[in-house]
Amino acid sequence: MRAKELLDTLRKFERALIVAHDNPDPDAIGAGWALCSLINKHLSIPTRLVSGGIIVRAENLKMVELLGPPLELLSELDVQPNEAIVLVDTNPSLTNHLVHGSGHTVTAVIDHHSTEASFRVSYRDIREQLSSSSAIVSSYYWELSETPEAKLATALFYGIRTDMEGRTKFGRIDQKALSWCTQYANLDVFRQIVSAPRSSAYYEDVVFALQNTFVYEKTAICFLPTASGPEIVGEIADMLIRAEAIDSLMCSAVLGESVVVSTRTTTAGGNSLELTRKALSGLGYVGGHERRSGARIALEHATEKLTESLQHDLRQRWLDACKVSATRGKRLVAKRAILENL
Ligand SMILES: [Mn+2]
The missing domain is CATH 3.10.310.30 (Diaminopimelate Epimerase; Chain A, domain 1)
Structure with missing residues (x-):
């Protein structure tokens, strides 16, 4: 059980900082938010979701407005004592995140991007064959028999949908994650997000x-x-x-x-x-x-x-x-x- 392994890895920390890649996309936001809420619930420790950069894409701004993910956009990483750093939708071999160059150590990685160099972390779940990080985190929910509330499910659903773009092959977990999220997502809100007015x-x-x-x-x-x-x-x-x-x-x-x-x-x-x-x-x-x-x-x-x-x-x-x-x-x-x- 990957989800249990992740929770066991984080158990010795007093808080968890989930770091998504810069200019976070729906997949990074959905997966990061879902991790925050899962870790918070199971370990009863404070969690934060942060990233660098900005969001300008109309759909993604609408996603933030309508769903209200607990995302903080920062220019620099601020890490508290005894806080685990969890990278999501990116990994330590890439430089598109706040941890890069900060000197801080990454504890866990959940991603589906390829790794450009080797690195050591306590927990790693990198599945390049999957179309989204949101699908990976969705699988943690069903492993633990957890269900997401409607807004979070909508974020996961939108994350999965966006990262499906440009993919040509979908596996069993991609397929299951999409139908699993659909049960809990608010499709009316999803439609409002994807038809957001453009500047x-x-x-x-x-x-x-x-x-x-x-x-x-x-x-x-x-x-x-x-x-x-x-x-x-x-x-x-x-x-x-x-x-x-x-x-x-x-x-x-x-x-x-x-x-x-x-x-x-x-x-x-x-x-x-x-x-x-x-x-x-x-x-x-x-x-x-x-x-x-x-x-x-x-x-x-x-x-x-x-x-x-x-x-x-x-x-x-x-x-x-x-x-x-x-x-x-x-x-x-x-x-x-x-x-x-x-
Ligand atoms: Mn992604």
Whole structure:
């Protein structure tokens, strides 16, 4: 029983700090919240859910507004004496979380991302074959015959649903977790979350993204001139990978002092994590899954947009990783040609 093992590991602590990855997504929030409440109930110790970064995606803001997860967004980790650190939806080999560089020791890890290097922790449950961390934590609930209250169940349900995007294979636990959560979730609230009103900044980003997407054979590259937040890069990537003409893509934007990169592949496009590693390793953080991955490259200075030389370098690295020899890309949306043919 994985859930009992986790609780036994945490038993000697006086409190537990659940740390989700930066710019937490629904899966990180759902799984983190479910862990908080499970640990709090079974060990009667105070628990907190924290992460770095921000939330800008309309659906995710609506999730926080309607469900009220106990999430604190922090700029720095503050750890109390005798507090266990539990990483969720990320792991110590990745750098996209507050524990990285803080010098604190991680006690437990619950994740479904690949590990980039080896590490030691007292408890580890990393299941790359599963589509979400929320599915892993759901399995802890049924192991312990626990049921989540409606808001928490809705968060888990939304977490599972979002991380199903881009996956091509689902296992028994993914399937069971989804139907298990559905029993307790409030589907009316779920509909309100996924149909959250979007800001005009979102549509501005989409317009510029479409105008800046170039296709080289079957891969595409999009440098976003504007980005209303880090999550938009992934949203645009999810939208573009649906294009018939594209089997793989790299989408990026400058945000503050870093370049945020999202990559996607279809089954025909190869493994996105391997391509991202090949293209960008050595430049910064790389992490992800078979079909969806990401990277974050630190810049020396905060700038507004990607310099020509950096664009050139990233483009060449991606085309080389995808083994594409074309050097001139074709616009995905050739506005002028469309107008001429009207
Ligand atoms: Mn996840």
